[in-house]
Amino acid sequence: MGSRYNLAIVTGGSSGIGNSIIEGLFKVEPDTSVFNLSRRIPATFSYGSKLRHLECDLANREQRSKVFDSLERELRQAPADGQILLVNNAGFGLYGPLDANPPAEHLELLEVNICALVELTTRLLPLIKQRGGSIMNIASTSAFQPTPFLATYGASKAFVLNWTLALNEELRGSRANAITVCPGPTRTEFFLRAGFSKRVIPAGYSHQPEQVAALALQALEHGKPYTVTGFLNKAASLFSSLLPLTLRTRVAGRVISRFRQNPDQK
Numbered sequence: 641m642g643s644r645y646n647l648a649i650v651t652g653g654s655s656g657i658g659n660s661i662i663e664g665l666f667k668v669e670p671d672t673s674v675f676n677l678s679r680r681i682p683a684t685f686s687y688g689s690k691l692r693h694l695e696c697d698l699a700n701r702e703q704r705s706k707v708f709d710s711l712e713r714e715l716r717q718a719p720a721d722g723q724i725l726l727v728n729n730a731g732f733g734l735y736g737p738l739d740a741n742p743p744a745e746h747l748e749l750l751e752v753n754i755c756a757l758v759e760l761t762t763r764l765l766p767l768i769k770q771r772g773g774s775i776m777n778i779a780s781t782s783a784f785q786p787t788p789f790l791a792t793y794g795a796s797k798a799f800v801l802n803w804t805l806a807l808n809e810e811l812r813g814s815r816a817n818a819i820t821v822c823p824g825p826t827r828t829e830f831f832l833r834a835g836f837s838k839r840v841i842p843a844g845y846s847h848q849p850e851q852v853a854a855l856a857l858q859a860l861e862h863g864k865p866y867t868v869t870g871f872l873n874k875a876a877s878l879f880s881s882l883l884p885l886t887l888r889t890r891v892a893g894r895v896i897s898r899f900r901q902n903p904d905q906k
């Protein structure tokens with residue numbers, strides 16, 4: 641990736657994949673100014689004035705609207721000599737039968753995984769179209785089939801996949817594009833936060849967040865509309881998409897129901 645973006649906005653850069661995307665960006669685009677939006681400060685906050693942390697609970701509509709206002713003001717005042725990259729990465733899952741988690745937690749998930757992503761993208765789109773740039777939305781391989789015991793999460797990621805593909809098509813011929821990234825199991829805080837036990841990720845069938853970030857940035861550079869990270873994830877998604885929808889759902893339910901729940905969670 642050359643020096644293409646002079647501004648980047650990343651949600652959920654305080655840990656995991658988002659943090660690795662920020663680090664990956666600084667490696668290839670050291671002059672980019674990055675804004676991170678999350679509740680915690682990014683784990684590696686070592687890029688001086690090039691990395692700005694805007695504390696924001698993306699589930700809180702009032703708070704995020706204020707933060708988005710000030711972000712938009714800053715972006716409009718920034719020198720217009722490069723493109724803008726928006727990475728909607730923040731997200732979390734909820735594991736278990738639907739009614740094992742209270743309704744408020746399902747709604748919180750939808751606020752972070754969907755509403756904040758739609759709001760931030762729609763707000764920044766006119767500026768991104770004007771200056772040129774890209775929107776990278778982090779979905780999941782969960783987007784390719786209904787996911788019993790992760791029902792709200794999987795459906796939220798199916799939304800992200802379909803919405804971003806549609807947006808990219810709308811942007812054809814403009815100075816902007818959108819890419820959906822679908823990672824498979826990745827060793828981050830995601831699983832514990834979702835309520836899985838520690839040992840849920842199969843050895844040999846998972847990525848480090850740095851690998852996912854590198855593959856995502858590579859796919860962005862190649863102008864792909866979407867990417868599934870890693871050969872095994874690509875093969876599993878392809879296989880799943882060949883099955884009839886009800887069978888696909890049953891297989892996913894069998895696999896996901898075998899995972900162990902975190903005994904401390906409930």
Ligand SMILES: NC(=O)c1ccc[n+]([C@@H]2O[C@H](COP(=O)([O-])OP(=O)(O)OC[C@H]3O[C@@H](n4cnc5c(N)ncnc54)[C@H](OP(=O)(O)O)[C@@H]3O)[C@@H](O)[C@H]2O)c1
Nearest residue numbers: 652654655656657679680698730731780825826828829830
């Ligand atoms: N790990 C996997 O296996 C996997 C697979 C496929 C897709 N994904 C997706 O990848 C993305 C990143 O997840 P990860 O695996 O890197 O997990 P992670 O380490 O738990 O990171 C999640 C990030 O989202 C932010 N976030 C969560 N709730 C937030 C809120 N209310 N307000 C603001 N920020 C919030 C967190 O920041 P704060 O806690 O500081 O607010 C954190 O930076 C998610 O969209 C996830 O669905 C993960």
